[in-house]
Amino acid sequence: MKTICLITFSLLISSVCIAQATVEQAEKLTKKITAFYHVLQADPKVKHGLYQARHDKNMALASGLYENDKRVGLWHFFDYQGNLLQNFNYDKNVLTYEALDDQVNGFKYFFDKTVKATDTVTKPIKIGGRYFGYLNYMTLFKLPKEFDTESHPSYNLITVELLVSPGGHLADYIIHLPVWGGKKDLSFNIDMLSEEDKVFIPATINGEPVSARIIIPCSIDGRGNLTFGILAKVLESMREDSN
Template sequence: MLKNYLLIIACLFAVAKAKGQQETSKKTNRLTDSVKEVYTVLKSNKYIKQGQYQAIYQGEIPVAVGAFNNDVKTGIWRFFDAAGRLMQTYNYDTHKVSYEAPETAASNLRYFADIDIDSTDVVTKPIKVGGRYYGYLPYLQLFTLPRDITDIDRFRYIATVELLISPLGRLAYYKVNITGADYQRTINMNVHLPNEEDMIFIPAKLNGEPVACRIIIRARITDRGHLDFPWKK
């Protein structure tokens, strides 16, 4: 008799678990001219991400891999660059970076802290959750060429994005500089980005104390008039 009761309880638990698993459907969305995201949403609400997520460069190289639970990023996410090199591992449950790839001379990012630093100081850069590729795509994609210069030769103009990160780890300003042979223009962008998480950084530190730091991002102008990282090498 006891075995029968245990069997019934196990069956009821399995049925309840099955009912708790909500049905999902697959969605795709273009983040940039080069990156497409693939994920699943609830069939009952297409705006709620649920399950596995990938952002894919040129249709073949994952640059972000993780999962959502009720539209909230959960567990361990891994972020890569356009060549498939691991840039960062981040745990959204513990809110900790477990791996950050070392900077190289080929990096498209540069950091400037307007403070005096000597050889004995210990300085750390600001860190964006999402790594040095996927994490910075929003600041590139939000830009659109002003109408009066939409006909410029994209290959002859240089674009840089400048972000100022406060000691509190907040985006303080966001600028785009467009430079040509006889042309220079700075466009001040709205720092109130669509997603709150894009305004938050782990701040730079000097001897353990948070300091302000500027991040300069080298970019290219796309055919659609947005920005993207230079083509991978």
């Protein structure tokens, strides 16, 4: 019994020491979305402890733990209505749950090989889900000044194309923008994204990784903001940041 008490006391002391060694920080991701996390007191650049991204309605969008600036354990990702979109186990590097695609987000997937009816196919998946995982793609987009949004208050039938390699890396990010007499393809420098933003679970056909394209229907409003599928609510928050 004494041994058990000593062990328990040691664990409590360790927990207190860990708590004292970290401080909480808050970072605005958008006007309505804030990330709360802990960093090492000795090195504020290193995340260590609980991380939560929350909407201003106090609804969690992402929740999990960091250990020495690395995600560990099981993380949960939600949409803006609180629906679970994805669970990912960073210790095992395994996706444990992915919500089905729906007609709201409109994501479509194409592969570099012909798919037969008898093939077993898995789509490319962004770790972080089809909401939190795509936030930084939205902020990367900037409508070039030569496009007249005043005479064309809303561009429709636009598509975002993300090319994902067999190794699960983002290889290209293109906006297909309709213009008079045809279309304009706008490529973006993906080096502006973090390495984490470039990581996907690759598509497979019969267990073999293949290149794949994620096609996302979207539109651009009169202020040049990008809206696609289920992310419209997040975009609305971002628009308010510029006001």
